[in-house]
Amino acid sequence: MTITLADLPTPSLILDRQRLLNNIAxxxxxxxxxxxxxxxxxxxxxxxKVAELAVGKAGPLTVSTLAEAxxxxxxxxxxxxxxxxxxxxxxxxxxAIMRDAPGLKLITDNIAVARAVAEQGxxxxxxxxxxxxxxxxxxxxxxxxxxxLLLPLADALSQPGARLAGVLTHAGHSYHAKSIAEITRIxxxxxxxxxxxxxxxxxxxxxxxIVSVGATPTALFAKTLDGVxxxxxxxxxxxxxxxxxxxxxxxxxxxVSVLASVVSHHHGRNHLLIDAGGLALSKDTGANExxxxxxxxxxxxxxxxxxxxxxxxxxxxQEHGLVxxxxxxxxxxxxxxxxxxxxxxxxxxxxxxxxxxxxxVVEGGNDAALNPAVIAEWDRVNGW
Amino acid sequence: MTITLADLPTPSLILDRQRLLNNIAxxxxxxxxxxxxxxxxxxxxxxxKVAELAVGKAGPLTVSTLAEAxxxxxxxxxxxxxxxxxxxxxxxxxxAIMRDAPGLKLITDNIAVARAVAEQGxxxxxxxxxxxxxxxxxxxxxxxxxxxLLLPLADALSQPGARLAGVLTHAGHSYHAKSIAEITRIxxxxxxxxxxxxxxxxxxxxxxxIVSVGATPTALFAKTLDGVxxxxxxxxxxxxxxxxxxxxxxxxxxxVSVLASVVSHHHGRNHLLIDAGGLALSKDTGANExxxxxxxxxxxxxxxxxxxxxxxxxxxxQEHGLVxxxxxxxxxxxxxxxxxxxxxxxxxxxxxxxxxxxxxVVEGGNDAALNPAVIAEWDRVNGW
Numbered sequence: 211m212t213i214t215l216a217d218l219p220t221p222s223l224i225l226d227r228q229r230l231l232n233n234i235a236x237x238x239x240x241x242x243x244x245x246x247x248x249x250x251x252x253x254x255x256x257x258x259k260v261a262e263l264a265v266g267k268a269g270p271l272t273v274s275t276l277a278e279a280x281x282x283x284x285x286x287x288x289x290x291x292x293x294x295x296x297x298x299x300x301x302x303x304x305x306a307i308m309r310d311a312p313g314l315k316l317i318t319d320n321i322a323v324a325r326a327v328a329e330q331g332x333x334x335x336x337x338x339x340x341x342x343x344x345x346x347x348x349x350x351x352x353x354x355x356x357x358x359l360l361l362p363l364a365d366a367l368s369q370p371g372a373r374l375a376g377v378l379t380h381a382g383h384s385y386h387a388k389s390i391a392e393i394t395r396i397x398x399x400x401x402x403x404x405x406x407x408x409x410x411x412x413x414x415x416x417x418x419x420i421v422s423v424g425a426t427p428t429a430l431f432a433k434t435l436d437g438v439x440x441x442x443x444x445x446x447x448x449x450x451x452x453x454x455x456x457x458x459x460x461x462x463x464x465x466v467s468v469l470a471s472v473v474s475h476h477h478g479r480n481h482l483l484i485d486a487g488g489l490a491l492s493k494d495t496g497a498n499e500x501x502x503x504x505x506x507x508x509x510x511x512x513x514x515x516x517x518x519x520x521x522x523x524x525x526x527x528q529e530h531g532l533v534x535x536x537x538x539x540x541x542x543x544x545x546x547x548x549x550x551x552x553x554x555x556x557x558x559x560x561x562x563x564x565x566x567x568x569x570x571v572v573e574g575g576n577d578a579a580l581n582p583a584v585i586a587e588w589d590r591v592n593g594w
Numbered sequence: 595m596t597i598t599l600a601d602l603p604t605p606s607l608i609l610d611r612q613r614l615l616n617n618i619a620x621x622x623x624x625x626x627x628x629x630x631x632x633x634x635x636x637x638x639x640x641x642x643k644v645a646e647l648a649v650g651k652a653g654p655l656t657v658s659t660l661a662e663a664x665x666x667x668x669x670x671x672x673x674x675x676x677x678x679x680x681x682x683x684x685x686x687x688x689x690a691i692m693r694d695a696p697g698l699k700l701i702t703d704n705i706a707v708a709r710a711v712a713e714q715g716x717x718x719x720x721x722x723x724x725x726x727x728x729x730x731x732x733x734x735x736x737x738x739x740x741x742x743l744l745l746p747l748a749d750a751l752s753q754p755g756a757r758l759a760g761v762l763t764h765a766g767h768s769y770h771a772k773s774i775a776e777i778t779r780i781x782x783x784x785x786x787x788x789x790x791x792x793x794x795x796x797x798x799x800x801x802x803x804i805v806s807v808g809a810t811p812t813a814l815f816a817k818t819l820d821g822v823x824x825x826x827x828x829x830x831x832x833x834x835x836x837x838x839x840x841x842x843x844x845x846x847x848x849x850v851s852v853l854a855s856v857v858s859h860h861h862g863r864n865h866l867l868i869d870a871g872g873l874a875l876s877k878d879t880g881a882n883e884x885x886x887x888x889x890x891x892x893x894x895x896x897x898x899x900x901x902x903x904x905x906x907x908x909x910x911x912q913e914h915g916l917v918x919x920x921x922x923x924x925x926x927x928x929x930x931x932x933x934x935x936x937x938x939x940x941x942x943x944x945x946x947x948x949x950x951x952x953x954x955v956v957e958g959g960n961d962a963a964l965n966p967a968v969i970a971e972w973d974r975v976n977g978w
Contacts, residue, residue, distance in 0.1 A: 294914065351858060382911065
C-alpha cells in the first residue's frame with residue numbers, strides 16, 4: 211500500500227529527495243570547480259542516507275557530536291572529523307570509535323587539552339589525529355592564525371599518542387553578511403586564515419596535510435580556495451529560510467519541512483492554530499535577521515510548493531503554532547479547514563531537524579502533487 | 595560501583611531529587627489549600643517517575659502530545675487530559691490509547707472538530723470525553739467564555755460518540771506579568787473565565803463536571819479557586835530561570851540543569867567554551883524578559899550550588915556555548931580549567947529537557963557535595 215503525506219501523523223519531518231539531490235549536486239560541482247574535497251558537515255542531516263548521497267559510503271564527513279561519529283562509524287564511514295573542540299573526558303569514547311573509523315580526527319585550540327590528548331592516546335594505545343582550530347573572525351573558538359600559541363600547540367600534538375593532522379576554521383560570521391559580496395570577502399578571509407596558519411606550521415617543519423574551511427555561504431561564494439584542501443558546508447543539503455534570506459538558495463531549494471495539521475480557526479485573532487509549535491519547529495528566530503516577518507517559519511500547501519504569500523508562523527508555544535498574515539490582510543480560513551494540512555519551511559533546519567527521529571522522504575520538487583507518496587523513512591542520530 | 599556526576603558524559607540532563615520533592619510538596623499544598631485537584635502538566639517532565647511522585651500511580655495528568663498520553667497509559671496512568679486542541683486525524687490513535695487509559699480526555703474549541711470527534715467516536719465504537727477550550731486572555735486558543743459558539747460546541751459534543759467533560763483554560767499570559775499582584779489578578783480572570791463558561795453550560799442543561807485552570811504562576815498566586823475543580827501547572831516540578839525571574843521560585847528551587855564540560859579558554863574574548871550549545875540548552879531566550887543578562891542560562895559549579903555571580907552562557911551555536919561575564923569583569927579562567935565541569939540552569943526547562951532521553955538523578959539540595967552520586971536514571975518521552 212502506498213503511504214502518502216495524508217497518512218502521516220503530524221507533526222512529521224518531510225524531506226524532498228529531488229531538492230536534496232539538486233542541492234548536493236550543486237555543492238559537489240562547487241567543490242570540483244574549487245579543486246577541494248567536499249567533507250560535508252552532517253550536524254544538519256544527521257543521516258547516513260544523506261551522507262552517502264553526498265560523499266559515498268566511506269566519507270569524508272564532518273560531525274558535531276561523538277554520537278554522530280559513532281553512528282556514522284557503525285554505518286561504514288571511516289573518515290570522520292569531529293569538529294567541536296575536544297573535551298578530555300571524551301577521549302576514551304573517541305578511541306573506541308576509531309576501531310570502526312580509523313580516520314577519526316579531533317580538533318582543539320587549547321594547550322592543556324592537546325597535552326591530555328597525547329597523554330591519553332599513549333594510555334589507550336592509539337594515536338589521535340588532531341586539527342588545530344583557527345579563528346578567522348567568528349570569535350567563537352580557535353586561535354588567531356598569527357597566535358604565538360600555534361607552534362606550542364603543534365608541538366604538544368606531535369608527541370606520542372597524538373599527531374597534527376592540519377588546521378581547520380569556520381567562517382560562521384558569514385551568516386550575518388549583508389550581501390553576497392561580503393560573503394565572498396569573508397570567504398577569502400577564511401581561506402587566508404588557514405593558509406597563514408598552515409604556512410607557519412610548515413615553516414616550523416610540521417606536516418599540515420589538511421587545510422580545512424567551511425560554511426555553506428562561503429562554500430557557495432568563495433572566489434578561490436587555492437591552498438585549501440577541503441571544505442565543510444553542512445546546511446546546504448537542505449537549506450532553510452535563513453539561507454534563503456541570506457541569498458544562498460531560493461525558496462524552491464528548501465528540502466526539509468514540517469507537516470502540520472490545522473486544529474482550529476480564530477477569526478477574531480486572525481490566526482490558524484496548527485499542531486507544530488516551539489518543539490516541532492524550534493524557537494530559532496534567526497531567519498528574521500534577513501527576512502523580517504518570517505516568524506518561526508513560512509507556510510506552504512501540503513504538496514510542498516512555494517510558500518503561501520504572507521502566511522507565516524507568527525508565534526509558537528510548546529505544541530501550538532499560530533499562523534497568520536502579520537498584516538491586516540485576513541487569513542483565508544476557508545482554504546485551510548480544521549483537519550487540513552500545511553507544510554512549514556524551517557527557519558534553521560539544523561535546530562528543527564534535531565527534534566525528529568526520522569525523515570519521511572517524498573520525491574518531487576517545486577511543483578509536487580498535492581499529496582505525494584512517502585517513498586522512504588530515513589533515520590537520524592540525535593543527542594550525544 | 596557508585597556513579598557520580600564526574601563519570602557522566604557531557605552534556606547530560608541532571609535532576610536534583612530533593613528540589614523536585616520540595617517543589618511537588620509546595621504545589622500539592624497549594625492544591626489542598628485551594629480545594630482543587632492537582633492535575634500536573636507532564637509536558638515539562640515527560641517522565642512517569644516524576645508523575646508518580648506528583649500524583650501517584652493513576653493520575654490525574656495533563657499531557658501535550660499523544661506520544662505522552664500513550665507512554666503514561668502504558669505506565670498505568672488512566673486519567674489523562676490531552677490539552678492541545680485535537681486534530682481529527684489523531685482520533686484513531688486516541689481511541690487506541692483509551693484501551694489502557696479509559697479516562698483520556700481531549701479538548702477543542704472548533705465546531706467542525708467537535709462534529710468530527712463525535713462522528714469518529716461512533717465509527718470507532720468509543721465515546722470521546724472532550725473539554726471545551728476557553729480563552730481567558732492569552733489569545734492563543736479557545737473561545738471567549740461569553741462566545742455564542744459555546745452552546746453549539748456543547749451540543750456537538752453531546753451527540754453519540756462524544757460527551758462534554760467540562761471546560762479548560764490556561765493563563766499563559768501570566769508568564770509576562772510585571773508583578774506578583776498582576777499574576778494574582780490574571781489568576782482571578784482565569785478563574786472567572788471558566789466559571790462563566792461553566793455556568794452558561796449548566797444553565798443550558800449541560801453537565802460540566804470539570805472546571806480546569808492552570809499555569810504555574812497562577813497556581814502559585816491565585817487567591818481563590820472557588821468553583822474550579824482542578825489546576826494544571828506543569829513547570830513547577832522543576833522551575834527554571836524564567837520562573838525565577840518572574841518571582842515564582844528561587845534559584846535554589848531549580849531542579850534541572852545541564853552538566854557541561856569546559857573545552858577551551860579564550861582570554862582575548864573573555865569567554866569559556868563549553869560543550870553545551872543551542873541543542874543542549876535550547877535557543878529559548880525568554881528568561882531575559884525578566885532578568886536581562888541571563889543569556890542562554892546561568893552557570894553553577896558542578897555540585898549544583900547557586901549560580902556563580904555574573905557568569906552566564908552569552909551565546910550558543912549548535913554544540914558550542916560561550917560562557918562569560920557580560921561585563922568588563924574578567925572570567926576567572928583558573929577556576930574552570932579545560933576538562934572541568936559546570937552546570938547550566940536552563941532558561942525554559944520544557945524546551946531544554948526535550949533534547950534528552952533521560953534524567954540523571956542526584957540527591958541533595960542547595961549545598962550538594964561537589965561531586966554527587968547519580969542515584970537513578972529516569973526516562974523521558976519525547977517526540978510525537
